[in-house]
Amino acid sequence: MAEPLLARTGWAVRSWWLCARMWMRSMMAYRASFALNLLASLVTHSLDFVVLVLMFRHTDQLGGWRLPEIAFLYATATFALGVANMLVGSVDGLGVRIVNGSLDTMLIRPAPALAQLCAERFSLRRIGRPLQALAVLAWSLATLDVHWTWDRVLLVPALLVCGSVIFGAIYVGGATVQFWWGESKEIQNSFTYGGATLLHYPPTIFAKELVAGVVFGVPLAFVNWLPALHVLGRPDPLGLPTAFQFASPLAAALCVAAAGLAWRAGLRAYRGTGS
Amino acid sequence: MLNAAPVEAQVGRPPDPDPGPGPTGLASALGLYAAVARGAFRRYSTYRAATLAGTFTNTVFGIILASSFLALWQARPNLGGYDQSQAVTYIWVSQALLVTVAVWGGGFQDDVQDRFRSGDIAVDLYRPVDFQGWWLATDLGRAAFQLLVRGTVPLLVGALVFRTRMPEQPVTWAVFLLSVLLAVVVSFGLRFLVSITGFWLHDSEGVRSVMLVVSMFFSGMLLPIALFPGLLGELAPVLPWAALVKVPTDVFLERATGTGLVGALGFQLAWAVALLAAGRGAQWLATRKVVVQGG
Numbered sequence: 001m002a003e004p005l006l007a008r009t010g011w012a013v014r015s016w017w018l019c020a021r022m023w024m025r026s027m028m029a030y031r032a033s034f035a036l037n038l039l040a041s042l043v044t045h046s047l048d049f050v051v052l053v054l055m056f057r058h059t060d061q062l063g064g065w066r067l068p069e070i071a072f073l074y075a076t077a078t079f080a081l082g083v084a085n086m087l088v089g090s091v092d093g094l095g096v097r098i099v100n101g102s103l104d105t106m107l108i109r110p111a112p113a114l115a116q117l118c119a120e121r122f123s124l125r126r127i128g129r130p131l132q133a134l135a136v137l138a139w140s141l142a143t144l145d146v147h148w149t150w151d152r153v154l155l156v157p158a159l160l161v162c163g164s165v166i167f168g169a170i171y172v173g174g175a176t177v178q179f180w181w182g183e184s185k186e187i188q189n190s191f192t193y194g195g196a197t198l199l200h201y202p203p204t205i206f207a208k209e210l211v212a213g214v215v216f217g218v219p220l221a222f223v224n225w226l227p228a229l230h231v232l233g234r235p236d237p238l239g240l241p242t243a244f245q246f247a248s249p250l251a252a253a254l255c256v257a258a259a260g261l262a263w264r265a266g267l268r269a270y271r272g273t274g275s
Numbered sequence: 276m277l278n279a280a281p282v283e284a285q286v287g288r289p290p291d292p293d294p295g296p297g298p299t300g301l302a303s304a305l306g307l308y309a310a311v312a313r314g315a316f317r318r319y320s321t322y323r324a325a326t327l328a329g330t331f332t333n334t335v336f337g338i339i340l341a342s343s344f345l346a347l348w349q350a351r352p353n354l355g356g357y358d359q360s361q362a363v364t365y366i367w368v369s370q371a372l373l374v375t376v377a378v379w380g381g382g383f384q385d386d387v388q389d390r391f392r393s394g395d396i397a398v399d400l401y402r403p404v405d406f407q408g409w410w411l412a413t414d415l416g417r418a419a420f421q422l423l424v425r426g427t428v429p430l431l432v433g434a435l436v437f438r439t440r441m442p443e444q445p446v447t448w449a450v451f452l453l454s455v456l457l458a459v460v461v462s463f464g465l466r467f468l469v470s471i472t473g474f475w476l477h478d479s480e481g482v483r484s485v486m487l488v489v490s491m492f493f494s495g496m497l498l499p500i501a502l503f504p505g506l507l508g509e510l511a512p513v514l515p516w517a518a519l520v521k522v523p524t525d526v527f528l529e530r531a532t533g534t535g536l537v538g539a540l541g542f543q544l545a546w547a548v549a550l551l552a553a554g555r556g557a558q559w560l561a562t563r564k565v566v567v568q569g570g
Contacts, residue, residue, distance in 0.1 A: 036481065044488050051497045057504055059350040062343070186328035190335035198339045205346035210338070 008112075015111035016087075019119035027123055034125060041128030045082075049074055049136055052200065063205035068143040069232050070202065075137035076156075076224040077199035080163030081192060082129030088118040088168045089126065092185050095178035104272040114172070114263055144232070152231045155246075159231075162248035163223035167192060169255035170218065172263055179266035195220045204237050211238055222251035307404065308412040315416030326424050329374065333429040337370040341437050355501035360440040361528050362499075367433030368524045369496055371426040375418050376458045376519045377466065378496050379487045382417050383410045384470050388480070391473045400562055407554055411463055418459040440528060447529055450536065454523045457543035461518040464550025465490070471554065474561035494519040515550060518543040 027034060052074060056067045065073075094117060097103040106113045146152065174188030195218070203211045203225050214220040215238065222244075229236050230245040319326075341363045348359045357365060372378065387410065390396040399406055433439055442448055469486050473479040491497055493516035500511045500521050511517060522539045525531040531539040 037484075040481075040484055040488075044484070047488060047492060047497065050492075054498055054502060054504065055347055058354055058502060059347060061350060063346045181324060183322060183325035184328050186325065186332045190332040194332065194335045194339060197336065201339070201343045201346070206339075206342045210342075 012112045012115045015115040016119045019111075019116055020122035023119065023122040024124060027125075037125045038128050041125055042132050045078070045129045045132045048078070048197075048200070049132075063202045065202040065204065065234075068140050068145075069228075069234075070200070071136050071140035072144065072232065073202065073224055073228055074200045075133045075140055076159060076163060076228065077196045078133035079130045079137065079160055080167050080223050081196040082126070082131075082133055083160075083164040084167035084171055085129065085192070086122075086124075086126040087164075088171050090120040090122065091118050091171050091175040092178075092188055093117070093120060094175045095182040095185055098178065098182055098270070101273065103270070107272070113267065117175075118172075146232060155227050155231050159224055159227040159248055162227075162252040165252040166219060166223050166248075166255050167195070169252070169259040170195070170220075173255070173259035176259070176262040176266040179270050191218055191220075195223075199224050208238065215240065215244070219251045219255060222248040308408055311404075311409060311412035312416035312419070315413035316420045317416075319417050319420040330425050330428045333370045333373065333425055334432050337367050337429050337433055338436065340370075341366040341433065345437075355499055356530070357499065357501070357528070358440075360438045361530075363433070363437045364439040364441075364528060365499060365524050367430050367437070367439060368527050369520050370429045370433075371422070372455065372458065372520055372523060373496065374425045375421040375455065376462045376494075376523075377414075377418070378462070378490055378494050378519055380466055380469070380483050380490070382466070383414045383463075384466050384479075384483065386410075386413075387470045388473065388478075391477065391479075396473075397565060400565060406562075407467060407551070407558055410467065411460070411551075414463045414466075415456075415459060418455075422455065442527060442529060444529065447526065450540075451523060451527045454526045454540060454543060457540065457547055458519050458523050460547040461515055461543060461550060464547060464554055465515060467554040468550065468557060471557045471561055474564055490516050490519070493517065495521040495524070499524075515546040518546050 049071070052070060053067070055062065056070075060066060062070060091114070094103070097106070097117070103113070103117075106116045109116065141156075170191050171188070174184075174191055177184045177187070195214075198206070198210075198214065199220060203221070211221065211225075215222075215226070226236075226240075226245045227248055228234070230242070236244075344362045344366055345359065348354055348357070348362045352359065354362070377384075387396070390399060399409070402409070434441065442451070465486070469482050470479055472482050476482065493500075493511050493514050495511070495517065496519075500508065500517060502508075503511050512521065522531070522543050525539055526536065
């Protein structure tokens with residue numbers, strides 16, 4: 001089973017790449033427009049951080065966390081969301097495709113429907129959000145007062161990758177709901193954009209029930225909160241075992257498995273109308 | 276769009292060709308716009324599931340942002356002249372206004388954009404109904420529905436979960452509704468100007484995305500204007516975007532009372548009139564420019 005699964009995944013990634021490259025070429029036909037859009041996207045997404053900075057003009061701590069630490073949370077959450085949004089974010093167009101029947105076209109093409117859906121209208125312009133996040137991350141890492149041990153250093157790239165995977169799985173899993181409930185797109189926004197906004201702030205400012213909900217329910221806490229506790233040397237407000245702070249890869253794997261199963265179930269439940 | 280049908284059906288039968296001046300003409304014109312607004316209200320109320328999903332999202336964002344404000348006001352009590360419960364209420368009222376006042380655009384703008392693409396905009400211009408008045412009526416109908424659902428539910432949840440501050444004077448509710456109405460008209464005025472650039476640019480998407488940023492920031496949606504530093508803090512309260520969120524929340528939290536209240540409403544009214552007049556001017560210029568390609 002492992003071999004075909006690996007081969008199937010490889011083919012799905014290749015299909016995604018072929019579709020994405022096609023969209024990239026078509027959009028690169030308008031270079032000036034692309035440059036302007038990228039610039040606009042950079043400015044737009046920086047605004048969230050500007051608001052945080054403005055807040056810190058009035059205080060030097062929020063929930064006991066200082067600006068460089070919150071910048072670390074902001075940057076890692078924004079980067080993960082941005083990468084997931086760029087790679088698979090288009091999947092939320094599923095509901096529209098079901099309504100207008102164009103999902104059927106994708107299903108008869110000799111490439112995985114999910115890969116096509118994720119690559120649909122792929123736009124490099126969406127790189128604005130992760131790029132901006134990397135700039136904030138660089139500033140944060142330079143300003144942070146952290147004793148850098150090897151495990152802390154390794155945890156940073158690991159959490160960026162795992163976080164992107166978790167958000168990607170949430171995009172796909174959330175879109176799957178649209179097989180049954182076509183107008184649910186906005187609910188998904190509360191887990192993706194809402195989730196990233198939640199992760200901009202330290203867990204100490206939220207109700208314990210909410211924090212527990214994003215550890216054991218929708219595992220957003222594994223994107224950056226839990227690993228950041230270790231990187232920044234902060235106590236866990238929930239008092240969970242230390243193992244949780246290193247469990248992001250496991251959480252990411254579980255998310256992908258859950259999203260994959262949900263997608264299969266959704267696709268099986270789907271009936272085209274034949275129009 | 277398919278769902279534009281019910282609205283159009285209402286006006287498929289145009290009013291009397293020449294109602295002439297006088298009270299009957301005015302009454303029938305008002306009746307027409309009321310019908311258009313009712314149609315828009317009904318059209319938006321069709322999407323119950325999407326409205327429910329959107330309300331859920333507003334509530335989630337409300338909880339997250341209210342928690343962050345609570346932390347900020349714990350660190351700095353009375354920051355910007357808001358006490359803790361006022362700061363939290365600010366978040367819930369602004370979430371209630373976000374879609375109602377269309378702070379990040381949308382509403383009739385999507386319809387107008389579609390009509391630019393399809394060329395139907397030419398048809399709109401020779402209808403026996405005023406272009407600006409028609410879209411204003413649809414937007415008021417839309418806002419009424421959004422306020423009813425996406426406005427009230429998050430506010431209720433907020434009041435249940437957090438310690439909020441509801442108006443002490445009952446009359447504040449009525450003044451608040453008036454202020455929201457003015458906010459919608461100011462927002463319409465701004466969005467109408469953005470959409471009308473489509474007559475020159477063919478596609479107003481770029482201008483819209485710039486406006487989204489400006490509007491989210493200067494309306495006080497992301498952070499109360501009272502917290503803006505320096506020059507920004509002096510400039511923001513006089514810009515039209517302050518009429519969208521800042522003024523209605525000031526009214527709701529009873530920060531504006533007496534002459535201050537009259538001044539705040541006057542500020543909204545002044546921008547509403549100025550923007551509608553500017554929109555009318557732009558429309559006059561635009562109609563001179565339209566070249567209809569036959570077919």
